Amino acid sequence: MRRPAFYSRSTRAPQDAAAPGMPDGSDAAEPQAPGAPMPPPASRWQPGRRSFWVLLALCIGLGGSGAALWWPQRAHQFTQKDIDAAVLHTLQTNTLPSPAAKAADIIRPSVVRVVSYGTEKTAPEARTEKRGRNLAKGRPADATTAPGQQVERGVGTGVVIVDKGVILTNLHVVAGAETIKVTFFDGLESPATITGTQPENDLAVLQAQKLPDDLIPATMRSTADLRPGDQVAAVGFPFGIGPSVSAGVVSGLNRSFRSPEGKQELGNLIQFDAAANPGNSGGPLINMDGEVIGIVTAILNPTQQRTFIGIGFAMPIENAASAIGSPPF
Template sequence: MRRPALYSSSPRAAQSADDLPAADAASDIAPAAPAAPAQRWQPGRRSFALLLLASAGLIGGTLFYGQRHGGLSLTQKDIDAAVLRTLQTNTLPSAAAKAAEIIRPSVVRVVGYGPEKATPEAKTEKRGRNLAKGKPPEAPAPPGEVERGVGTGVVIIDKGVILTNLHVVAGAEKIKVTFYDGLEADATIINVQPENDLAVLQAKKIPDDLIAASMRSTDGLQSGDQVVAVGFPFGIGPSVSSGVVSGLKRAFRSPEGKQELSNLIQFDAAANPGNSGGPLVNMDGEVLGIVTAILNPTQARTFIGIGFAVPIENAASAVGTPPF
């Protein structure tokens, strides 16, 4: 039985209604009172839990033996020292590694095929992809299908509904997505939201155990909160970068000046061409936004520390069902 898209309420939104600030008049999002999030097992927490269970089992067995045989008696200080030793002598995964482990099965590589673009930006991206594949920067494209654009997508409904950036697939004659298990499938555009540079794809074939990402409201998100970006920069990936939220409600105008995006999340986790359309997640692996742009005043089209993501409230509404 297919599961609908998963949503989690903001942990900071769990305060009482009297404590909440007035709604921002500049925002077009009016978050409803969130429901208590359902508890679910997070695979990234497994190693930490197993270590604590092992410590608890060892301590419990020692206590039982001591009580039965009238010998060893452990104090609370002994127990604390045993747990501390377990934590100090075992390497636990970082918070970013746990977040990446949770979201990775929902991340897909998106490739648009069609006539090759002749813009300077497209040529820069092509050189980057060639270098990533170990080819000369100006290596010609192979005959047949030409990669018009490479980006990232995230599965938000486990029947194969994928969010990505519109600029990744715009003008493509054919779209292919590659899932976490290596399955490659054709995909079609089923909806677009040009004002937020978003496209919704439907994969024609999906893995049997496809996992949809969970989404978290950005209500309560603050500058300094840790985030992770997962995607395919220059086609390499899935690649993981981590950083923090640098600002909220930012605006960005495309280098060509053709489009201006607003209400964006600014972040400093490394992102480059190919990260477009990928998820920006919190430390629980929940999607906060869709990576859509990087700021670089030069023509290099490389990351200098400022990236932007469309908040998940806007992104999920492109599917037709606002989540919060």
């Protein structure tokens, strides 16, 4: 009995069995005899398909490696050593303002220039101050004014202690003045009147008639814990120049000073070595927090020059505040 023929499991016909008229290696299917078993399906791992899966696996592997490199690492935990090193680097590479500069910035809005006008004085010290003011303004040292014209009899400094325009200064700056003018930190000029005096402490209280919109009063600080060696700064208008700032330390406490003419003796003074000259009188002596601890009152100079040689005196703020009848401490 004749047996039916079996067909190759390959879907591709042998080279030598290619049908006439068909290109070599074609996948044309041969006709199937009736009743013959179906040939098994072609294998998935053909050469073309195997290359695709290998390439896909390689791409996945490379993608995973790239993701591992791209994915952010765990955040660095800063230690106290890192923080200290950063602070040290900042201090070494940046210039910070000095304590005196920061203190001066705080007090500056409260400092005013005080000028008294009247008949020109002829005393030696008055002539010395006049020469200094003239030189500061670029005038000849011995420049004079027309007869009968009011002149600057004294230039000093004041400090605002109440935002209503109450100003503390030295009595000798405004004593005998026919007119008083104050200039605030923003350049506003205003007439002022004397509302109180304390001759025993060489203090005067002024009231300005016009005020800036944002007038800032000074903060006062008790001298109970003040010690020699503490840093201080004097802010004022030496010879009318300013506002000027000079820094130093407290040299001593409870000092006494007698005026060159011997007319007055002041006690319980703060001695300091921050530079002060005529024109600083009435200005604030401040600590490094910008708080007023005294009112600059006098300088010691055995000669007739009346310039600074290293010893200045300030009235403690307790005495100065009592001049307005309101001790703050």
